Amino acid sequence: MMKDMVVKIVTWTLLIYLAYCGLLFLIQRQMLFPRYLIETPSKDEDIPFVEKIWIDTGAGKIEAWFLPPDSVNEPAPAVFFAHGNGELIDFWPHELKKFNDLGIGVFLVEYPGYGRSEGTPSQKNITEAFNRAYDVLIERQDVDPAKIILFGRSVGGGGVCVLAAQRPSAALILMSAFISVRSFAKRYLAPAFLIRDPFDNLAAVRAYKGPILVIHGKFDEVIPYSHGMTLYKASHNGTMITYKSGHNDCPPSWEVFWRDVESFLYHSGIIEKSELPPS
DSSP, X not given: OHHHHHHHHHHHHHXXXXXXXXXXXXXXXXXXXXXXXXXXXXSOOXXXXXXXXXXXXXXXXXXXXXXXXXXXXXXXXXEEEEOOTTOOGGGSHHHHTHHHHTTOEEEEEOOTTSTTOOXXXXXXXXXXXXXXXXXXXXXXXXXXXXXXXXXXXXXXXXXXXXXXXXXXXXXXXXXXXXXXXXXXXXXXTOOGGGOSOOOOHHHHXXXXXXXXXXXXXXXXXXXXXXXXXXXXXXXXXXXXXXXXXXXXXXXXXXXXXXXXXXXXXXXXXXXXXOOOOOO
């Protein structure tokens, strides 16, 4: 009788665990891409310095915004920016406009299914969207295709790392990025093979030959600081900047951040040394 009881307990435990893993498999994209929790601005804000572009993909049209550099009469460097999973491109033009002060254009590309963009977010769809957006960017007459900077924040690091493996770039900036989505499976007591969108940033960084800037908060409660350190140590030509911050408050000082980024871009040969105007 005791043996039968043990068998029943083990069987039910196994069935409950399998059901739990099945549920995680089904809802993981809602967890990784919580787009339904982000309120899209009801009115499409008209920002004078933003050029709005629509790009066709297999998953539907996606929206992108281009911020042209200030006072540049020749093809200029450009930043391809991918935001975090709880954000929209609408959140970033005013902050990232500081790149324009350095003579650098900014290309904000929305994820499929986010904001006003069509489709659904996944590694496959984001990869296609980013590749097509990149191809649109380098065809611009005001952009130097040899000086494209890929910049990803949080889950956006996954998007630009996949892009870095498929398209050339002059530099890679990863802020609060993870080594891979699979590395979080153990947090949920689930096997890593269930992850549908792995975003293996570590493999991409190991293969990347250009300069990489890794920025991470020492007290990041969402993506541990160890992820940033691992990415930095795996890079061939890396720079590591640590801030005393968590995840959503990184960087704690935008003024310091811009000085750090300017220094990195200068030493990478992408810009000439110049002083940012006062904040």
